[in-house]
Amino acid sequence: GFASLPLSSNCLSFLRFSFPTRAMASHIVGYPRMGPKRELKFALESFWDGKSSADDLQKVSADLRSSIWKQMADAGIKYIPSNTFSYYDQVLDTTAMLGAVPPRYGWNGGEIGFDVFFSMARGNASVPAMEMTKWFDTNYHYIVPELGPEVKFSYASHKAVNEFREAKSLGIDTVPVIVGPVSYLLLSKPAKGVEKSFSLLSLLGNILPVYKEVVAELKAAGATWIQFDEPTLVKDLDSHQLQAFTHAYSELESSLSGLNVLIETYFADVPAEAFKTLTSLKGVTGYGFDLVRGTKTLDLIKGGFPSGKYLFAGVVDGRNIWANDLASSLDTLSALEAIVGKDKLVVSTSCSLLHTAVDLVNETKLDKEIKSWLAFAAQKVVEVNALAKALAGQRDEAFFSSNATAQASRKSSPRVTNEAVQKAAAALKGSDHRRATNVSARLDAQQKQLNLPILPTTTIGSFPQTMDLRRVRREFKAKKISEEEYVKAITEEISKVVKLQEELDIDVLVHGEPERNDMVEYFGEQLSGFAFTVNGWVQSYGSRCVKPPIIYGDVSRPKAMTVFWSSLAQSMTKRPMKGMLTGPVTILNWSFVRNDQPRSETCYQIALAIKDEVEDLEKAGVTVIQIDEAALREGLPLRKSEEAFYLNWAVHSFRITNCGVKDTTQIHTHMCYSNFNDIIHSIIDMDADVITIENSRSDEKLLSVFREGVKYGAGIGPGVYDIHSPRIPSTEEIADRINKMLAVLESNILWVNPDCGLKTRKYTEVKPALSNMVAAAKLLRQQL
Ligand code: GLN
Ligand code: ZN
DSSP states (O other): OGGGSOOOHHHHHHHHTOOSSSOOOBBOSOOOSSOTTOHHHHHHHHHHTTSSOHHHHHHHHHHHHHHHHHHHHHHTOSBEEESOOOSSOHHHHHHHHTTOOOGGGOOOSSSOOHHHHHHHHHOOSSSOOOOEEEOTTSSOEEEOOEEOTTOOOOOOOOHHHHHHHHHHHTTOOEEEEEEOHHHHHHTOEEOTTSOTTOOGGGGHHHHHHHHHHHHHHHHHTTOOEEEEEOGGGGSOOOHHHHHHHHHHHHHHHHHHTTSEEEEEOOSSOOOHHHHHHHHTOTTOOEEEEESSSOHHHHHHHHHOOOTTOEEEEEEEOSSOOBOOOHHHHHHHHHHHHHHHOGGGEEEEESSOGGGSOSOGGGOOSSOHHHHHTBOOHHHHHHHHHHHHHHHTTOOOHHHHHHHHHHHHHHHHOTTTOOHHHHHHHHHHTTSOOOOSSOHHHHHHHHHHHHOOOSSOBBOOSBOOOOHHHHHHHHHHHTTSSOHHHHHHHHHHHHHHHHHHHHHHTOSBBOOBOTTOSOTTHHHHTTSEEEEOOSSOOEEEETTEEEOOOEEEEEEEOSSOSSHHHHHHHHHTOSSOBEEEEEOHHHHHHTSBOOSSSOHHHHHHHHHHHHHHHHHHHHHTTOOEEEEEOTTTGGGOOSSHHHHHHHHHHHHHHHHHHHTTSOTTSEEEEEESOSOOGGGHHHHHHTOOSEEEEOOTTSHHHHHHHHHTTOOOOSEEEEOSSOTTSOOOOOHHHHHHHHHHHHTTSOTTTBOBOOSSOOTTSOHHHHHHHHHHHHHHHHHHHHHO
């Protein structure tokens, strides 16, 4: 670790002030916490399991922080963030800072420790966790603050100051980062029992005194800059919400005097009104903008930027894994320099690097050429600095030229471009793709063949993934067992799952997906244009990380992907067996996507590959095909004005996959969220024959759409029980649920199924739960 290196604070400052010309103006918005090999994940989980002490966890964390700070200092970064580390989530850290602990966690004042903190994050034996939700349009999830008029705010976590001091003691001057007061409130929800109409912003006056205390303490500790993250400024805010920013920063102005204040925004353009508000804030020294996703922001800046203020230009993408096009960024930066002045431009990342992978150095298995196109967090830090140096007239020629070579190779590489695919995808644009017959006629044709009872039962796809199964897949991948042995093991598993479903008397079967580790990776591995990393983890929530595939080139399907297993499974039963695919939008939204063409184009390419698969399944005699679009909603843009465009190409992509099948082939889709009231018309427009959706955690929400009169003519299976919990629902409970659905949906379109796939559950839970589910369906069939 850094602590063991013979670097005194004097030594470092000598390094940093020894440059012949002016200091390079470089800044990093935030950095991943997990560590290059997920060190924090393992330390957290071991602590939670009682296998290691709080000291052990703190030690690992301190080492991670110091190595990150040192890495940035060594790279030459001028504005290095602190307090972007978290044991769980930065919004929860802010809740702790403000002492806004919901009473059920039994906090009695004092500095908030691991006990209370992790209880809020994960629940404890007697109290469930606080709610978690997606951080803007990322795959990161934050803990939603629960606030109301009763909350007594107090300064209860000194983490920001402690981390600032910790870095300082290592000889590194940092910019403490804090979630801004207005964004904090806008990201909160009213606590239970508090009226929905309660204005969270009315609490501004209550939290600002704590912010003032924090600022005062940071100043006393020697901070010269402070960064407030106010990303909500990129959302659609009304004038009342915008006024809250003006109010908050006027209120803080006197406390902030003597400090340089950076207000950081990210993830999208700052709308014109918000830009006006932001750039008129009192007491602010600089503004940070995402210029990767914020091309309109660039125009706003060109149209007028307050003189004497710093512009933190986020030109290095924090949301992706691609190496920066340095030459093109430098052009942008030079143009900006002409507007804001040489000494007021700071090169930065588009957002926190939290949303990208950590360090490319650990990718030993990646193809060399592809690797040259990539930059993870550690490499992005170097890019930011190289750009800042180039602006200051100290261009690192070797670095720029190898970057240019990589950019050129990416543009011309035959592994990126597949002319046929490009042509086929381009031909799709502007035209419509729909099945020829309408859904009710199709359902009739399908029913003639399928002969299903009313309230047909099915499951979503996966069955429990046992240790044995995981081992078999792992050993096959590592070539420790032969293909023959592998096929035998998987075949046995499928046969077991088929028999079980027949015993349970389920109507439409699944093969259980034992050959898949992940619903996107499984397809990505078989499609051209995808690459996989070994350590490219990104934090999703708490200690959980995901490892998205990288889509680097035109996507095509060299050969059938699922036909072997699906037709084998179909051959084991007389009942219909669902072919099981992941849809193009979900594959796109759960990958790192190429940035050299519009996302829609990549999505169309994946759609064509899945279309081939659908048609091959149909040819092989599979008559029911499920195309999961679990992540369709996740791709929804942050701003209302952009939603229609996204939904249009996303839904179009889905339809492309199955527009060519016969009327008698039944297309299912599945979605993992129930809050789709706002996108219901797009869902109808997907034109699937049957949709199964998560529902049981928020019954009323979903059904209310239909109660309000939306006509849904296709088959629909709102989940009748929650698969995220080990709890086994009773027959009565499920029957009750179905009855509630029957009150708003026609009995001839209703399906009976769980919320989602069963892969995380145990057979001891799945068997009785499904048995009760089938019993409930049969009970109601008699009553209809
Ligand atoms: N077919 C997948 C499964 O059952 C769907 C998973 C999902 O929707 N997340 O596992
Ligand atoms: Zn699901």
